[in-house]
Amino acid sequence: xxxxxxxxxxxxxxxxxxxxxxxxxxxxxxxxxxxxxxxxxxxxxxxxxxxxxxxxxxxxxxxxxxxxxxxxxxxxxxxxxxxxxxxxxxxxxxxxxxxxxxxxxxxxxxxxxxxxxxxxxxxxxxxxxxxxxxxxxxxxxxxxxxxxxxxxxxxxxxxxxxxxxxxxxxxxxxxxxxxxxxxxxxxxxxxxxxxxxxxxxxxxxxxxxxxxxxxxxxxxxxxxxxxxxxxxxxxxxxxxxxxxxxxxxxxxxxxxxxxxxxxxxxxxxxxxxxxxxxxxxxxxxxxxxxxxxxxxxxxxxxxxxxxxxxxxxxxxxxxxxxxxxxxxxxxxxxxxxxxxxxxxxxxxxxxxxxxxxxxxxxxxx
Numbered sequence: 172x173x174x175x176x177x178x179x180x181x182x183x184x185x186x187x188x189x190x191x192x193x194x195x196x197x198x199x200x201x202x203x204x205x206x207x208x209x210x211x212x213x214x215x216x217x218x219x220x221x222x223x224x225x226x227x228x229x230x231x232x233x234x235x236x237x238x239x240x241x242x243x244x245x246x247x248x249x250x251x252x253x254x255x256x257x258x259x260x261x262x263x264x265x266x267x268x269x270x271x272x273x274x275x276x277x278x279x280x281x282x283x284x285x286x287x288x289x290x291x292x293x294x295x296x297x298x299x300x301x302x303x304x305x306x307x308x309x310x311x312x313x314x315x316x317x318x319x320x321x322x323x324x325x326x327x328x329x330x331x332x333x334x335x336x337x338x339x340x341x342x343x344x345x346x347x348x349x350x351x352x353x354x355x356x357x358x359x360x361x362x363x364x365x366x367x368x369x370x371x372x373x374x375x376x377x378x379x380x381x382x383x384x385x386x387x388x389x390x391x392x393x394x395x396x397x398x399x400x401x402x403x404x405x406x407x408x409x410x411x412x413x414x415x416x417x418x419x420x421x422x423x424x425x426x427x428x429x430x431x432x433x434x435x436x437x438x439x440x441x442x443x444x445x446x447x448x449x450x451x452x453x454x455x456x457x458x459x460x461x462x463x464x465x466x467x468x469x470x471x472x473x474x475x476x477x478x479x480x481x482x483x484x485x486x487x488x489x490x491x492x493x494x495x496x497x498x499x500x501x502x503x504x505x506x507x508x509x510x511x512x513x514x515x516x517x518x519x520x521x522x523x524x525x526x527x528x529x530x531x532x533x534x535x536x
Contacts, residue, residue: 177299178327182284184263186217186237190274191230193223195429195448196472197316199455201268202336203475204320207329208266209235219260221249228429232339249277257281268320272296288323301326312471334475336455341437342430352397352431355421356438360394363435363442363458365449366411367404367424374445376463376506378410383511384443385411388518389419397435399449400424441521443514446472454479461517465506466493480517484508
């Protein structure tokens with residue numbers, strides 16, 4: 172396909188380079204727009220990604236990503252060596268999925284044409300800026316974050332997203348650092364539980380509630396459970412598995428890398444998660460799932476897969492977007508009002524509906 176007349180075939184040069192969002196969840200929400208850009212690429216052009224170190228395994232799992240340039244931590248500067256690497260791509264176009272002035276500055280020094288959301292002073296560095304109404308706190312969004320990213324590439328003339336995420340390339344099972352993972356998953360009927368959320372406790376459903384859901388899955392479904400999480404979520408994971416049959420649980424919190432997590436989610440039957448990067452990744456992999464929402468807004472950042480159910484119990488203070496409860500008594504009612512029974516009921520519906528190709532992306536109020 173051809174983009175708007177402002178971009179000629181010569182403008183592409185060797186391809187396009189995009190600056191990825193810094194967080195896993197945001198990166199997944201930008202993937203639909205990246206997919207649309209990829210489809211617009213002329214034959215022989217590369218699709219290059221600039222991203223933080225921690226997201227490199229994500230993009231290296233997508234077959235059509237030609238090259239990845241890492242930036243260190245999320246907000247690190249590109250050093251001279253990295254800038255040289257960026258220049259040597261000979262990309263004709265650059266697209267920013269971040270709002271920083273610094274990223275626009277680096278791209279402008281190395282890429283002829285740069286596109287991105289309007290953001291004050293940095294607009295002078297952009298070939299074209301797009302007015303995007305980002306999420307406003309204290310109110311529910313009318314549009315999902317993914318569609319705000321998509322609106323920009325649509326303005327460039329990209330075709331509409333077909334609602335399919337890229338096919339991820341999985342590592343071979345021999346690459347798993349712990350071969351117990353392979354055996355455990357092969358036994359089947361596996362539920363992945365992700366009880367953490369980097370944002371803060373206002374996103375984290377109680378560990379004891381997760382424990383009860385795990386107990387149900389093991390007893391009623393004769394299933395197995397894999398716990399996943401970051402290094403700083405091991406204590407929460409230990410609380411989740413407390414008192415459960417260890418032979419049916421694999422606690423991998425702090426013990427997996429991103430490529431292993433992709434493998435685990437793809438090979439599992441269902442995922443139960445807070446609003447987190449794991450939720451977004453599971454959605455992109457089309458794994459069945461249930462997402463528990465607290466202080467944030469599922470209408471803006473919920474999973475887009477039809478195989479996921481969102482549980483939301485609206486409160487008068489919702490959505491507050493705070494890391495901790497804004498109530499002086501710290502009641503966390505948005506989370507506490509969602510019970511294990513609610514999640515168990517949702518699990519049953521996910522299995523029934525997804526098996527019949529029904530639509531599971533619904534919210535409870």
